[in-house]
Amino acid sequence: MSEQFRLLQSLIPAIAKVPDLHSALDLVLHRVCEVTHWDYGEAWLPTPNSHSLTCSQAWSGDPSKLQSFRHIRETLTFSPNIGLPGRVWRSKQPEWIDQTKPNRIDPDAEFTLLSATDQPQEFQAGGAIPILLDDRVLTVLTFFTRHSHPGDRQWMEWVSAIAMQLGLVMERQQLTEQLHQQQEFNQNLVETHGGFFVAIDPQGKTRMMNPRLLETLGYTLDEVRGTDFVTKFIRDVDRKPFAKLIKTREEKSELKSPTVHQTGVLTKEGQELWVEWRSQQVFKKSGELDFLFAIGRDQNEHCLTHQETARLASFPLLTPNPIVEIDLAGRVRYLNPEAMRLLPELLDSEAEHPFLAEMPSMIRLMQQQSSLRREVKIGEIVYEQVLHYVPEIECIRIYALDITDRKRAEELLLFNAFYDRLTGLANRALFMDRLQQAGRRAQPSQGENRDSPSYRFAVVLLNLNRFKVVNESLGNHLGDQVLQEFGQRLQNCLRPTDTVARLGGDEFAILLEGIQGVCDAIQVADAIEQTLTLPFNLEGRDVFMTTSIGIALNTNRDRQVLSAENILRNANTAMHRARSQGKPGYAIFDNQMLSPTVDRLQLETDMRRAIERQEFQVHYQPIVSLLTHQITGFEALLRWQHPQRGLVFPAEFIPIAEETGLIIPMGWWILREACRQLSIWQQQFQSPQPLTMNVNLSCKQFTQPDLLAQIDQILEETNIAVGSLKLEITESVVIDNPELVKDLLLELKKRQIHLCIDDFGTGYSSLSRLHNFPISTLKIDRSFISRIGALGENSEIVQAIITLARTMSMDVVAEGIELLEQVSPLVALQCHYGQGFLFSKPVDSDGAIKLLRGKSVQLERQISRSVSVKNEVKNSVSIENDIR
Known part of the structure; x- marks a missing residue:
């Protein structure tokens, strides 16, 4: 059997046997460190108000090397999402940190704290695991190791897989512990209570008296059992209120607190004792009154002997658990009411019963030890027995707890684990x-x-x-x-x-x-x-x-x-x-299948390092007015200058960035860099219509909760002209989450940020659906522009898009213009803006400045020459048609 099986099979029953939560945590930490060979383990517990985590007393490690480090850890607290324990507490997900990995972008501050101690431990790796119960974190286990191993993450996954089961076992252990504490409290209360008690049935007949009361009154139990308690033992002046208490039939749902009253009690010799009684009605499960239970204290004598206290504790009539007393010969001497109800066969002293199986040998053992625990099964019910030897009265007292549900839960835990x-x-x-x-x-x-x-x-x-x-x-x-x-x-x-x-x-x-x-x-x-x-x-x-x-x-x-x-x-x-x-x-x-996977993994690793090494660059492609032939703005495009591969285009690395989540920090970086550059250009090239900047916003960025806060911060830092930022999103962002997106788009519109639909026409949306959103610009995909011929052929789709967009007061930008012959048809269709290689490829910031300083004139000449040629062709065609 594997180490993992042995670990799980040993932890669950072992936890159930330890006396308290501290011992349970200590056991888990030692077992996990023992099997995984991790050097240090600790446990963090939420405070009662759940505001922070505090260090538990339980820990695992070499005291000779880690004692000073441990003292420092005990002084710490962690708020939600602060430090390794705080983050795991907040996320409810395990986390592993490996300082030996060279591709870490943000080293965890936890290790900085560790290295700052008086005795640096030089831990290389560590992690934290939440112990959950019903989506509630019971504790956070944290482990550190000096030597990182490839199997550490697998161990984390394994321990995490049994974390929920450990939580259930710990919770049940806590409940059992509380039950035992309550039971011991009740027992001590009864044992230290010096007084009398009596049970009276609904007809007023004496059902039972304790020996202390019998001795005080001078009777035997046979003499008093079945007699009318009020007429025989209560003096005349006190009989009426006491009899009224017995005859009152209260419903279970209307039970009052115990009644306290004082009466004079008559002994067999006719003497009067002044007794203070506390009485309580006890009902059967059917709702019928079972008996009146009264505890009395002799006002003339408050001290009881230790043997009498033990005898009083042997009759806890109100406990919901069976209690049985046997003598040293194994004969049953007493059953409490619950034991009589559940185990009536024990009254037959001649019959063997599984409840008392192996009891003779247990008695000899009990005389040497204070208490023992064992489990017995009677039919489908499993009892946990706590056997306690009471030397003062020379008996074995057996407390029985029904643990059937707990045993079934343990079996279910094992099933769920595998x-x-x-x-x-x-x-x-x-x-x-x-x-x-x-x-x-x-x-x-x-x-x-x-x-x-x-x-x-x-x-x-x-x-x-x-x-x-x-x-x-x-x-x-x-x-x-x-x-x-x-x-x-x-x-x-x-x-x-x-x-x-x-x-x-x-x-x-x-x-x-x-x-x-x-x-x-x-x-x-x-x-x-x-x-x-x-x-x-x-x-x-x-x-x-x-x-x-x-x-x-x-x-x-x-x-x-x-x-x-x-x-x-x-x-x-x-x-x-x-x-x-x-x-x-x-x-x-086949081994050849690994090559593309390894290449992709290497590219992902290089991309993480590229962020740290600032290998990414922003290139700018101009957006041109087809009417004035002037540059009105730029689109910011991300490029990667790889140290070995050279310039890497987005098609190679953007899908990996989307998959790994790196697209989010990359997206914010390009937005900040593009706005910073735009601010410089707006000051250099001032005009009534400031330059604009188009920046792509990824789907993952759009779903970030801090989207508006990030954009506000960038706008405040760069101080660009109001209304000069245009964010480009895809159709799917708008159509897939219409309710969420609409509110965000309205917030962006309030900030005078223009919104563009990029690559329009390649998705499944329609202008009628987009009309419900504050979209200002449509960018027609290059696949439609490339079909427009020299004489404007195949322009029906483009014409339809432009016509509907203008009806809805949207601007239109034609992407992918590469030929002069494509300009005139777009102008004729009233498309006012264009973008493509005809005007310029994406260039760096220096190249963009050159375009702003002089190339707009060259563009005007190229476009004018193209329009002139286009008009000559149209005129010749018109003349030829007239001749025909």
């Missing part, structure tokens, strides 16, 4: 454990050829194509139905020895063990595809699904044995290759 709730299949944790076990079986033994393992297995990784469409269009409940049925179909294609798991979403994995070769895996892939020829019936609607399948063996072309992580990575690479083929099917992993 199985998928939706499909019942193995989850990622169990799949990786079995994959690692298969890898160990494949390792050649001593003397075998290490390059040719005799045990072969394969991983088949697959997901459903277009599952997101089904989920979003038909609803999550039908999407879940597809996943459940697909999981069942996969099981039907496999042998009993194979493992099928749901890794998450619509991604499934299959482990085929003991195969002869790749042909066996191909047969399974063919069988899976065959099962998908049948539709999924979703509430009377037939839906067909396809899948992309990746296959990877446990050896590569060089017959080298691969690790479990590498096999799963290879299968994932093959699956993506199968998906990229554009049709359902499978792909078998």
Whole structure:
């Protein structure tokens, strides 16, 4: 069994046995550090007001090396989102920091704090894991290590996978602890209470007296049981109020607090005792009055002996848990009311009962120890017994707690830790454990050829194509139905020895063990595809699904044995290759598949470093008035000057930036840089109509909560002319989130920021839908402009766009103008602005200044010459038509 299994199986029951939360946290920290070989672990607990995190007393580490460091940590507190514990507390997601990674953009301040201690620890890596219960953070576990290992993140994922289960166990441990504390409190209260007690049934008959009261009155229990309590023991002047209390029948929902009154009590010898009584009515579960319970204190004697206190504690009639007393011979001496109700068979002293199983041997042990715990099962009920030896009265007192729900919860925790709730299949944790076990079986033994393992297995990784469409269009409940049925179909294609798991979403994995070769895996892939020829019936609607399948063996072309992580990575690479083929099917992993992946990973790494090294540049392409032939503004375009590859264009790196989220800091940088440059130009080239700047705003930027705050800050820093900033967005940003977007666009309009729809015509929107938004400019995609001929042919779509845009008071910019012949038709169609290589390619800031200083005249001459030629062609055509 793997270390992960041993860790989980040992933690859950172990936590349930520790006495308090501190011990539970201490146990978790020591077990995790022991297995992962991390050097230091600590726990952070939210304060009662949840304003900050404080350091728990529990920690793990070498005291001889870390004591000084520990003292400093104990003085710290973290607010939400401050420091590593604070961030994890806020996000409720685990986080791992590795200082050895060279591509870190923002090193975490946590390590700065660590290095500033009296004894620098030189930790290389660390992380934090939230322990959750019902979306509430119980505690944040933090770990640090001096030596970073590749498997650290996998350990983080593993511990995170059991974090919710640990939270449930800790919560139940806390509840059990509180229950035990309450029980001990009640017991101590009864044991230290010096007085009498009596139970009287609804008819006023004496049901029971404690020995202290019997001794004081001079009777035996047989003499008083069944007698009328009021007439026999209460003096005449006090009988009426006491009898009224017994006859009153209050409903359970209207229970009052215990009644306090004083009466004179008559002994057998006729003496009067002045007793203060506290009485309470006790009801059955059916709602009927069971008896009146009264506790009395002799006003002439307040001190009871220790034996009498212990005897009083042996009769807690009001506890909701069974309590049983047995003598040292194993005979039952007392059952409290709850024990009588649940375990009436114990009254038969001759019959053996599982509640008292192995009790003789337990008694000998109890005489040597103060208390013991054990579990017994009676039918479907599981009890936890707390056995306490009371030497003063020479008996064993057994407190029983029904822990059936807790035991079921523990079983459910184990199931949830290794199985998928939706499909019942193995989850990622169990799949990786079995994959690692298969890898160990494949390792050649001593003397075998290490390059040719005799045990072969394969991983088949697959997901459903277009599952997101089904989920979003038909609803999550039908999407879940597809996943459940697909999981069942996969099981039907496999042998009993194979493992099928749901890794998450619509991604499934299959482990085929003991195969002869790749042909066996191909047969399974063919069988899976065959099962998908049948539709999924979703509430009377037939839906067909396809899948992309990746296959990877446990050896590569060089017959080298691969690790479990590498096999799963290879299968994932093959699956993506199968998906990229554009049709359902499978792909078998080959080493050549890694080249594009490695190149993409290298490009992502270089891009992160490029941000730090300031390798990105802004180029500017002019936007020209087709009527005045003057430059009215520029569009800011991002370029990457790679130290090895040279100039890298956006098409290569923008998709990766979008996927990784780097597009957000890059987008804000280009907006700030473009506005800064525009401010300089507006001061250099002053005119009644200031230069404008178009800047692209990505979809991810548009959904950021601080969008308006970021833009306001940039405008304040750069001080550009009001109304000179134009933000370009795509049609999909507006159409996909109309309600959210409309409010943001209105806020931008209030700031006199113009909004442009970029590449209009390539999406699925229409001008009628865009009319509901404050859009000021449409930029017609270059694919439409390129179709306009020398005589204005193929311009119908462009004409329609321009006509509708002008009707809605929108400006139009034609993108991608590369030929002089395209200018005159656009002017004739009343398109007033253009942009393209005919005027200028995107240039750096120095090139843009040259354009502003002189090239506008050259543009005017080129355009005028083009218009003149165009008019001559039109006139010749007109004359020829007249002759005809």
